Amino acid sequence: MFTVTSVNVNGLRAAAKKGFVEWLAGTSADAVCLQEVRAEEAQLPAEVRAPEGWFTAHAPAAAKGRAGVSLYTRREPDAVRVGFGSSEFDDSGRYIEADLPGVTVASLYLPSGEVGTERQDEKMRFLGEFLPYLKELRARAAADGREVVVCGDWNIAHREADLKNWKANKKNAGFLPEEREWLGRVFGEGDGGYVDVVRALHPDQEGPYSWWSYRGRAFDNDSGWRIDYQVATPGLAAKAVKAYVERAATHDERWSDHAPVTAVYEL
Numbered sequence: 001m002f003t004v005t006s007v008n009v010n011g012l013r014a015a016a017k018k019g020f021v022e023w024l025a026g027t028s029a030d031a032v033c034l035q036e037v038r039a040e041e042a043q044l045p046a047e048v049r050a051p052e053g054w055f056t057a058h059a060p061a062a063a064k065g066r067a068g069v070s071l072y073t074r075r076e077p078d079a080v081r082v083g084f085g086s087s088e089f090d091d092s093g094r095y096i097e098a099d100l101p102g103v104t105v106a107s108l109y110l111p112s113g114e115v116g117t118e119r120q121d122e123k124m125r126f127l128g129e130f131l132p133y134l135k136e137l138r139a140r141a142a143a144d145g146r147e148v149v150v151c152g153d154w155n156i157a158h159r160e161a162d163l164k165n166w167k168a169n170k171k172n173a174g175f176l177p178e179e180r181e182w183l184g185r186v187f188g189e190g191d192g193g194y195v196d197v198v199r200a201l202h203p204d205q206e207g208p209y210s211w212w213s214y215r216g217r218a219f220d221n222d223s224g225w226r227i228d229y230q231v232a233t234p235g236l237a238a239k240a241v242k243a244y245v246e247r248a249a250t251h252d253e254r255w256s257d258h259a260p261v262t263a264v265y266e267l
Contacts, residue, residue, distance in 0.1 A: 002265045004105060005029040005246075006151030006228055008211070008258040012037040012070070016048045018255035024051060029262065030074045031100065033107035033151040037068030037093070059083075061093030068093040069107040069152070073100060084133040089126055097137075097150075102267065103236060104141055108152030113173035120173055123155075127182045134192050138233055147236035150194070153211075153258065154229050158183045158196065161206050162226040174227065186231065195237035197230040197263050198245075208245040211258045219251045228261045239265045 005027060009015040012034065024032070032054075041049055041058045050056055054072045059082040061067040071080070077098035083090030097106035110130070113123035134150065141148045156179045157163040169175040186192035202208065209224025218224060230243065243263040248254045 001241075002031075002103070002267045003029045003262065004031045004033070004149060004151060004230060004265070005260045005262040006033040006035070006107065006153075006230060007260040008035040008109070008153040008228060008256060010036055010256040010258065011039070012044060012048055012068075013039055015255045016045055019253065020255050021047050021051075023255065023260070024048070024054075024072070027260075031098075031105045032072040033105065034070040034072070035068075035107060035109035035153045037070050038065050039068060040064075057096060057098060059093055059096040062091040063093075066093065067109055069096045069109050071096055071098050071105065071107050073098060073105070075100065084130065084137075086129050086133075089129065094126070095130075099146070102145070103147045103149065104137070106137075106148070106150040106152075108150050108154065110153065110155045112155045113179075115171065115173050115176070123173070124178070127179070131182065131185060131192060134186060134194065138193055141233065147233045148194075149197075149230055149232040149236055149263075151228075151230045151261070153227060154183065154231075155227055156180065156183045157225050157227055158187075158199075162209075164206075164209065164221075164223040164225075174225065193234065194231045195234055197232050197237050197240045198226070198243045198261065200237055201240060201243045208247075210245050210261050214257055219248075219254065228258055230261060230263045236265060239267060241266050 040060050055076045057071045057080045059069050079099040082096050094109050111123040113120040157175050160166040210228035212219040212224040246260040
């Protein structure tokens with residue numbers, strides 16, 4: 001069995017003080033993908049920078065206190081790569097991947113965007129560069145007899161079932177038609193060729209949501225978004241036996257506004 005967990009920690013230093021350290025000590029995952037770490041490696045406390053029993057790889061953003069992705073693996077990767085060959089985004093703390101036996105595991109923090117601003121323009125540029133890379137990665141892995149899983153905060157809800165209040169968000173970043181169409185291309189058999197692992201195992205479920213605003217009672221009402229995905233090549237997705245969101249029991253027990261998304265693969 002090969003277990004992978006992905007979570008946007010909303011600032012790893014803050015999460016470490018709220019329960020992430022205890023969660024990491026208790027997880028059975030073989031690989032953990034983190035997003036929005038928001039710290040240089042030297043700024044992280046030892047228990048999260050290099051926890052016992054894990055090999056870690058960190059890719060902070062050049063912009064201090066922003067973005068940042070990390071990978072934690074039980075065994076030492078054969079190779080680690082930061083970025084995807086983009087002159088604009090490779091130092092932005094948005095993407096890191098590692099080769100493990102038979103599988104490449106990646107952590108992605110896709111820009112969130114904001115309609116009518118440069119942030120949305122940035123997001124669309126990222127999408128334009130990232131899909132060709134995903135295709136290249138899939139082809140390269142297939143040539144090497146490997147599978148791929150790209151885990152992370154994709155900041156797009158693909159379907160109406162992926163967010164509670166979809167009608168009110170049709171003109172908002174994260175649920176725009178062009179964003180959803182792009183993600184559909186990622187999952188298109190004749191295009192990106194990847195599989196949304198959680199949705200494949202839960203085809204008729206509302207959610208399961210992985211992000212809830214800290215505003216109001218969104219968490220208590222389960223008024224959330226499913227924007228954290230494990231996106232796998234078909235061969236690996238077919239080996240997924242279960243996938244679930246590790247939703248905190250109560251609002252006060254949360255250590256991020258996102259919850260871990262875990263999938264178990266029978267390799």
